[in-house]
Amino acid sequence: MIAIIGGGKMGEALLAGLLATGYDEGELLVTEPRHEQAAHLRERYGIDVVPGADAAKRADVLILAVKPQQLVSVLDELAPEMGPGRLVVSVAAGVATATVRERLPGDVAVVRAMPNTPALLGKGMTAVAAADGVTAEQVEHAQRLMRSVGEVVRVPEEHMDAVTALSGSGPAYIYLVAEAMIEAGVLTGVPRATAQQLVTQTISGAAAMLTDSGEHPSLLREAVSSPGGTTIAALRELERGGVRSAFIDAVEAARDRSQELSQG
Numbered sequence: 001m002i003a004i005i006g007g008g009k010m011g012e013a014l015l016a017g018l019l020a021t022g023y024d025e026g027e028l029l030v031t032e033p034r035h036e037q038a039a040h041l042r043e044r045y046g047i048d049v050v051p052g053a054d055a056a057k058r059a060d061v062l063i064l065a066v067k068p069q070q071l072v073s074v075l076d077e078l079a080p081e082m083g084p085g086r087l088v089v090s091v092a093a094g095v096a097t098a099t100v101r102e103r104l105p106g107d108v109a110v111v112r113a114m115p116n117t118p119a120l121l122g123k124g125m126t127a128v129a130a131a132d133g134v135t136a137e138q139v140e141h142a143q144r145l146m147r148s149v150g151e152v153v154r155v156p157e158e159h160m161d162a163v164t165a166l167s168g169s170g171p172a173y174i175y176l177v178a179e180a181m182i183e184a185g186v187l188t189g190v191p192r193a194t195a196q197q198l199v200t201q202t203i204s205g206a207a208a209m210l211t212d213s214g215e216h217p218s219l220l221r222e223a224v225s226s227p228g229g230t231t232i233a234a235l236r237e238l239e240r241g242g243v244r245s246a247f248i249d250a251v252e253a254a255r256d257r258s259q260e261l262s263q264g
């Protein structure tokens with residue numbers, strides 16, 4: 001049995017992704033204190049929403065998807081109820097495996113994972129780091145779980161804050177780019193709905209070019225930039241606007257914020 005502790009945005013994305021990729025309603029539990037959200041999860045996915053103590057007793061794998069600031073009190077609530085040999089996968093940004101580890105019984109295996117919301121569609125990207133003492137089988141168990149909702153990469157824990165800033169938060173950066181491009185379409189006279197369709201399919205197509213061709217993005221960008229043409233005129237403006245360094249600064253700020261969250 002797998003319990004998702006915290007059925008908010010990320011917890012629900014994981015739940016939906018796991019159900020869509022072959023897990024059965026009967027294999028999953030959720031703990032979610034907000035009544036309205038709990039009712040939505042029950043109704044939409046047909047799963048049991050149970051108190052934390054029940055989830056800790058019944059599940060052999062617990063995915064912790066509460067806010068980093070709530071994690072310590074949630075661990076204190078769950079720990080006394082946990083049976084032996086549990087696997088705990090924490091997706092909380094910034095919280096080190098050592099922090100989770102020290103609040104749980106000695107034989108609990110702790111894995112830190114950073115997924116992203118496209119897990120909902122089975123297109124997630126998850127990075128995984130294991131606490132000391134976790135066996136290869138336990139890491140593989142956590143990776144198999146996350147692989148069912150997308151790709152998985154194993155990283156040393158010292159990279160987790162940077163990973164959080166890149167792929168955890170990353171979808172939001174792309175949505176901001178999409179919004180900005182749609183606004184640009186509207187400014188240049190394209191009806192909003194048409195602009196949204198053009199931009200959405202363009203981002204989806206560009207992503208497919210990156211994944212399917214395996215080419216470096218700079219080569220793909222060069223292929224779009226005809227000599228003396230429109231693209232190079234636009235790219236000059238983006239570089240003048242500091243887009244590249246804005247992205248670098250943004251990722252650095254997210255990495256720093258993840259490190260701050262680890263201080264509690």
Ligand SMILES: NC(=O)C1=CN([C@@H]2O[C@H](COP(=O)(O)OP(=O)(O)OC[C@H]3O[C@@H](n4cnc5c(N)ncnc54)[C@H](O)[C@@H]3O)[C@@H](O)[C@H]2O)C=CC1
Nearest residue numbers: 005006007008009010031034065066067068091092093115
């Ligand atoms: N939203 C995202 O794209 C991603 C979020 N995360 C991580 O996932 C975690 C959750 O983030 P979101 O889903 O965005 O936040 P959220 O606020 O949507 O979800 C947190 C949920 O936990 C519930 N909760 C509060 N106290 C609880 C308790 N004692 N027991 C069980 N559930 C409780 C809340 O009612 C809420 O539904 C955070 O630690 C975040 O760092 C990780 C990767 C991506």
Ligand SMILES: O=C(O)[C@@H]1CCC=N1
Nearest residue numbers: 093164165168169170
């Ligand atoms: O914004 C956040 O803190 C979480 C972690 C990565 C994505 N969302």
